[in-house]
Amino acid sequence: MPNRVSFTEEMRKDYTILVPNMLPVQLGLICKIMANYGYKMELLDTEGPAIVEQGLRNVHNDTCYPALLVIGQLMDAIESGKYDTHKIALIMPQTGGGCRASNYIHLLRKALEKNGYGYIPVISLNFSGLEDNPGFKITGKMMIQVAYGLMIGDLIMMVANQCRPYEVVPGSTDKAIEICVRTVAGRFTAGRLIHYSEVKALFRFVLDAFAKLKLDHASPKKKVGIVGEIYVKFSPLGNNNLEKFLLSEGAEPVLPGLLDFCLYCIYNSVIDAELYGRSTKKAMGYKMAYQFVLKKQDDMIKIIRQHGKFRPPMGFDKVRRMSNDIIGPGVKMGEGWLLPAEMIELISEGVKNIVCTQPFGCLPNHIAGKGMMRKIREHYPDANIVAVDYDPGASKINQENRIKLMLSSAE
Numbered sequence: 001m002p003n004r005v006s007f008t009e010e011m012r013k014d015y016t017i018l019v020p021n022m023l024p025v026q027l028g029l030i031c032k033i034m035a036n037y038g039y040k041m042e043l044l045d046t047e048g049p050a051i052v053e054q055g056l057r058n059v060h061n062d063t064c065y066p067a068l069l070v071i072g073q074l075m076d077a078i079e080s081g082k083y084d085t086h087k088i089a090l091i092m093p094q095t096g097g098g099c100r101a102s103n104y105i106h107l108l109r110k111a112l113e114k115n116g117y118g119y120i121p122v123i124s125l126n127f128s129g130l131e132d133n134p135g136f137k138i139t140g141k142m143m144i145q146v147a148y149g150l151m152i153g154d155l156i157m158m159v160a161n162q163c164r165p166y167e168v169v170p171g172s173t174d175k176a177i178e179i180c181v182r183t184v185a186g187r188f189t190a191g192r193l194i195h196y197s198e199v200k201a202l203f204r205f206v207l208d209a210f211a212k213l214k215l216d217h218a219s220p221k222k223k224v225g226i227v228g229e230i231y232v233k234f235s236p237l238g239n240n241n242l243e244k245f246l247l248s249e250g251a252e253p254v255l256p257g258l259l260d261f262c263l264y265c266i267y268n269s270v271i272d273a274e275l276y277g278r279s280t281k282k283a284m285g286y287k288m289a290y291q292f293v294l295k296k297q298d299d300m301i302k303i304i305r306q307h308g309k310f311r312p313p314m315g316f317d318k319v320r321r322m323s324n325d326i327i328g329p330g331v332k333m334g335e336g337w338l339l340p341a342e343m344i345e346l347i348s349e350g351v352k353n354i355v356c357t358q359p360f361g362c363l364p365n366h367i368a369g370k371g372m373m374r375k376i377r378e379h380y381p382d383a384n385i386v387a388v389d390y391d392p393g394a395s396k397i398n399q400e401n402r403i404k405l406m407l408s409s410a411e
Contacts, residue, residue, distance in 0.1 A: 004109065007089050007121040007133040017041045017089045017123065017136075018077055020070040022235045025181060026153030026258050032185040033149045036192070037142055041091075044073050047237045051076050052392055058111035065359035065391050066231035067104045069238055071111055078117055085117060091136075094126040105131075141193070147262075147293055148199045149188065151300055154257030155203060156180050159210045159310045161243075165221045165252040168214035176213060180206050196296075203300055207307045221252040222410045225346035227339055228357030229365045230261055232390050239357050240396050242403075246355075249407055254351045256313065256342045259297060263316045264338040266290045268329075275330050311349070319345045326375055327368065334364030340372040343385065347376075353384045353410040355403055360391035384410055 007015070019027060021044050031041040055072025074090050077083065090112075092105040105124055112118050124131035138146075156177060164173040184202055187194050224246050232238040234255070243253040266289055273283035294317055304312035320329075323341035331337045343354055356373070358365035370387040377383050386406040388399050 003113065003118060004131075005119060005121040007123045007135045009135040011089060011121065012038055012135040015040070015087055015089050015121075016083065017091050018074060018083070019043045019091055020073050021045055021237070022231055023153070023157070023258060025156050025177065026150055028181060029149040029153045029185060029188070030146055033145050033188045034142075036145075036188060039136070044077055046073060046076055046080075051237065054079075056392060058114065059107055061392060062361070063107065064104075064362060066229065066235075066238060067107055068392065069235070070104060070231070071108050073237070074108065075111060075115070078112075078120070079115075085120060089121045089123055091123040091125055094124045094131070145188070145194060147259075147296065148194060148196070149184075150259055150262065151296060152184050152199065152202055152206065154259050155206050155300060155304075156184075157255065158257060158313065159206065161253050161255060162310050163210050163213050163215060165247055165250075166215040166217055168216050172213050173210075176209050180209050199296075200299065200303060203303045204307065207304065207309065211307070211309045221250060222353060222407060223254050223351045224251045224407070224410070225254045225256075225343070225351040225354040226357060227256070227342045227346070227354060228369060229335060229359055229362055230258075232357045232359055234258070238359075239390060240399060242355065242357065245400060245403070249404065251353075251407060251410075254346060256345065259293070260313075260316050260319070260342065261335070261338065263290065263293055263297070264332075264336075266293065267320065268332045268336075271329055314345045314349060322348065326379065327372060331368055334362065334368065336364060336368050339365065339368045340376060343372075343376055343383070344380070347380045347383050352380075352382055353406060354386070355406070356385060356387040358387060358389055360389040360394060382411075 017039060019031060019041050021027065024043065024045065027043050031043050034041050051069060051072040053072070054076045055068035058075055059068045059071050061068070070092070078085060078088070090108065092108055094105055105122055109122055112120055112122070121133070123133050123136050160173050160177050163176070167173050183205065187198065187202065226233055226242060236243070246253045266286055269286040270283050270290055272278040273280045294315070298315055301312040301315060304310055319341050322344050323337055326344060327337045327340050329337055343356070346354055356369045358369050373385050373387065376385065384406060386402055388402055390399070
């Protein structure tokens with residue numbers, strides 16, 4: 001087992017924390033929010049085959065593909081010469097569940113030690129008490145601010161996806177994203193707390209910014225939902241720029257937000273007491289957090305409906321209840337019951353064409369994703385779903401051909 005180097009309070013003052021990228025908008029905003037609490041966090045935006053090669057050099061190729069990419073991106077940054085390696089720390093999420101994701105942090109430390117960087121601290125981002133770091137602590141107030149940034153980021157991603165396939169002026173959607181991110185990030189500065197009334201005003205600002213774009217809806221696009229393992233679903237590095245490929249094929253990508261995954265994690269902690277006899281006191285705390293975030297999501301949906309220009313997402317509690325006829329709430333390894341639940345959400349909202357992205361060999365996703373496709377089709381006969389595996393050895397051409405075959409029969 002590699003040595004563990006803690007991130008101390010002293011390091012907090014002048015260390016840069018490198019963050020592997022999955023969602024540029026949402027994670028970019030969260031990094032801005034954390035700056036208000038004294039953390040200098042930098043979201044990595046590197047991509048390309050060099051990252052995969054770094055991952056293959058440092059992680060066994062039978063390991064989970066997202067681990068290979070995340071560790072590859074962090075090692076690529078360390079060896080880029082851009083950073084003083086004695087003034088950086090790395091951050092890695094740990095779910096604490098049965099999925100291999102909880103082991104990523106140990107694989108990263110092993111890679112650091114192997115390459116002579118064992119002195120670089122690795123921060124575990126977890127809410128399960130797996131590890132603590134004296135210099136990195138998340139308070140309740142911080143969590144609320146992060147939740148606000150996450151909701152705004154999800155909204156920007158969602159409305160951008162509804163605009164980009166129809167934009168009259170190429171690049172105008174990306175310009176609107178830049179304006180929104182810059183404006184929102186400007187509010188989370190100088191240590192100030194952003195209040196909920198201001199968050200709701202920012203929801204309206206984002207909607208107004210995208211509503212100004214010139215769009216051409218004369219030629220309807222095939223809507224294609226994207227679900228799957230959280231990293232591969234969202235990360236262009238992980239899914240070979242799936243959204244860009246769908247756009248090139250004349251489709252409109254539709255992605256459920258990251259907030260749904262967070263609500264899924266919180267809800268699983270709520271029902272642990274009922275399913276496994278765990279602490280009812282902790283379950284009550286998680287239930288309060290669940291209801292708090294759920295109420296904020298409902299407010300966002302109402303504002304989108306009132307605005308009238310864009311499709312709102314389905315409320316998470318409704319998504320959860322709709323999945324009960326398909327899969328039980330006890331199936332919660334990896335993305336668990338959330339994966340088929342998101343498929344049902346998309347189909348119910350008229351997005352019947354779905355790409356289920358999964359890392360090759362990811363057992364939870366093969367069971368809860370690919371394994372549930374037949375049952376979903378029994379309930380929704382017009383569902384058009386294709387499962388696509390992603391792996392260093394997988395051919396991009398084969399992946400795209402499978403998706404093209406699905407699109408050929410898409411409504």
